[in-house]
Amino acid sequence: MTTPPDARGILEHGLWSGNPALVQLLGLCPLLAVSGTLVSALGLGLATVLALTCTNAAVAALRRATGRDVRIPVFITVIACVVTAIELAMRAFLPALHAGLGLFIPLIVTNCALLARAEAFASRHDPARAALDGFAVGLGFLLVLLTLGGLREAVGHGTVFAGAGALLGLPQLEWTLLPGYRGFLLASLPVGAFFLLALLVAARQRWQARRAAASARSRRAESSGETEWPQ
């Protein structure tokens, strides 16, 4: 077995090199459906961070007891149980939070990033690392959701954080960019989310390609420097 990844590596993977939305393209259904406004993006994102952290930890805790053949059904059962438990507990003990996030919790189950992380990471590492991985991947998902949500809301409705008063109790966050803006329906619809996500993925790829080219150039310069200098 290779050495287990360190915390830094896990965070970097979740947020950037293995970002679930931009690189792995996992969980597109909730990502596209619920990124219409910043507030709902934040709601789904937070619920995902919470659920992914818990499911990853639970799967990792059970990893030695799980046989190879039945691991997928076991993971699915564990994920369904943990997500349902989160919803029940939130409903009973944090009703105000449930009023805001409640609608998003059932959507989490449609996020295949949960099963992907359970299989690819949590089933091979200890619960603490798995929880950190869940947190990192969830956070990566949250950041992409916020970017999409912010752009779609600004272009589609001309507002920022509309509805923050109702969900977060922070009405001072609400902004209207252009009073009288009629809205741009395409950005509000999932079709527009597809376009925007494609642009984000393309931007990331371009940045990545430039960086790779730059580091290749500097390596070439270094190595040519090394070969030339002694002569």
Add this chain to the structure above:
Amino acid sequence: MAEVTRNALRGALTLALVVAVGFGILLGLRALGAERIAAHERDAARRALAALLPAGVDNDVEADRVAVTAPAWLGTAAPMAVRRARGAGALRGLLVEAVAPDGYSGDIRLLVGVDAAGTVLGVRVLEHRETPGLGDAIDGARSGWITQFAGRSLGDPAPSRWRVEREGGDFDQLAGATVSARAVIDAVRRTLQFIEAHGAALAAAEPGERLHFSDAPPPADGGMP
């Protein structure tokens, strides 16, 4: 026993154990929280109720209620609460719980307040699972869409215009969530028609009585002028 069989048995046992434990935890959690969840739901219903009450009501609206089963009018085969608001002995309004069964994602539970003249006092969404960011705009906590019903009645607009603007009606559709909007508009219209047809019986029934109505509203596009 062959090793393959043993492995399969072991896998099946693991899975059964995980399912049993998970099921147990969820059952326990539900039992633990059931009372609190019910209390929160009652609170929410009470708040919605208080917001819809007309002025000058002096009876205990919560106690003055009947259980009404009217599948074709109220959208569900389950008995729904109809509360009567009275002032100085006269009926001031009816607060009807109704269901819009044709939302985008399951039932939408509504509370419709109607005054004695048949004018809508207000509508509140008690429970729904519409898509966040699209259909959830029907919820008064997310947008003001639901307030457009206040002050309307069956004559304003005519029943055939109780639909979204896109279909020739008088009510705002929600961009990207016409299904949710249509479901709520239809449910409010049916509730008004129900009160028009059976309001007297609803008001006259003893508190706690159970009423059954098996008739149905006239079709929405019945060619009324």
